Amino acid sequence: MRNRIMRAARLLLCAAAAHIPVSATAAGFDIGKASSNFELVALSDAELSGRSLNAIHMGNVELTSGRIVAADPLAQPDRPALARTVAPGEYPVTLYQAFGRIAAASMRFAEGKPDHWELGVLPGQDVATLKDGEIFGYPVDAGLGCYMDADTLELIGEREAQAQAQKPDADVNYYDDVLAADLDANKGHYALHRPVAGKKGNVAVFWSGWGDGFYPVFWGLDRDGRALVLLTDFNVVENADGRKEPKLQ
DSSP: HHHHHHHHHHHHHHHHHSSSOOOOSSSOOHHHOOOOGGGGSSOOOHHHHHHHOOOEEEEEEEEESSSSEETTTTTTTTTTOOSOOOOOOOEEEEEEEEEEEEEEEEEESSSOOOOOEEOOOOOOOOOGGOOOOOOOOOOSSEEEEEEEEHHHHHHHHHHHHHHHHTTTTSSSIIIIIIIIIHHHHTTTTTEOSSSSSSSOEEEEEEEESSEEEEEEEEEOOOTTTTTTEEEEOOOOOOOTOOOOOOOOO
């Protein structure tokens, strides 16, 4: 419990820092300034390779309700789902790797190049309230990001209880006691994790770029406003190009 309280305090500090405007001279959110990497989802594997980017096709995430949680699964085990939903189903996740790190992660719902993009928000968040330089996103405190269905959160809790039952006299750490074995199979970079064997609902877990920080997610929409893809940008590359490492701000 003490560890969770300390972690929550760090997350509040992180979220507050992300909401401090870089510039207060202009109001309004500009999606074009939020990310320069939207083109990633429209490039073929060969085109990505030509830009020194490696595509990792993880497999499908099972969305049992269509309510998507994008978060650090260890730091925020109870984060709300995004306000926009999709039809329940199984959807492929692709990671984009550059400089030995996960630069971005996408989940694809339908084929096609997005006509426009919008910032992913939680219920109650309003993009119109953002000032220049501000953005909504999720804080990372364990070096990981993920995509999963909101229902899968209960399965993580169930798996944690199982692990605790096996070690009744010790504190259970979900990373060390459960998740690490899956991640180790892919050098710690990613895993398609199933919390409870035999139950539908899995988690695409991946390394969050340079580690801890605050990261936005974006919906790529078609002309009619239908969701085609969800993208998390970890700020490792610029302009969907891994041939030149961006300068740290």
